[in-house]
Amino acid sequence: MLEAAAWADTPVKPSVFYASDDARAGQATRGLITDAGFKPVNTGPLKGARQLEQAGVLLHHIVDYEYAGDAAGLVRFGLAIIEAGPGPIERERIV
Numbered sequence: 001m002l003e004a005a006a007w008a009d010t011p012v013k014p015s016v017f018y019a020s021d022d023a024r025a026g027q028a029t030r031g032l033i034t035d036a037g038f039k040p041v042n043t044g045p046l047k048g049a050r051q052l053e054q055a056g057v058l059l060h061h062i063v064d065y066e067y068a069g070d071a072a073g074l075v076r077f078g079l080a081i082i083e084a085g086p087g088p089i090e091r092e093r094i095v
Contacts, residue, residue, distance in 0.1 A: 004037030012079065013039040019049045 007014055016038045020026035026042060033040035043052050059074065067073030 007037065010075075010079065011083075013037070014075075015039045015041045017041045017043045017052055017055075019043045019046050019052055021046045 016033045016036075018026065018029045018033065018040060020029060020042075030040040030042070043049075063069060063071050063074045067077075
């Protein structure tokens with residue numbers, strides 16, 4: 001689903017996550033993601049890449065089990081959350 005033309009009519013550019021330990025490499029990656037028509041999201045150093053991969057696995061499971069393999073269903077779900085605009089949940093910090 002990482003084809004810019006497939007997202008042309010959506011109100012929000014899809015995000016592409018990346019991780020890097022090298023600032024120059026990270027900037028080059030940001031540029032490539034932007035040039036491809038997506039929104040780059042820096043997830044921090046490479047030591048966090050494992051968690052990033054796990055998030056991808058979770059999304060694949062949701063597509064398989066909740067949307068019967070229809071990735072478009074997951075996209076519609078994500079856009080519905082964005083459009084609902086729930087905003088941050090603020091809680092009082094208990095010390």
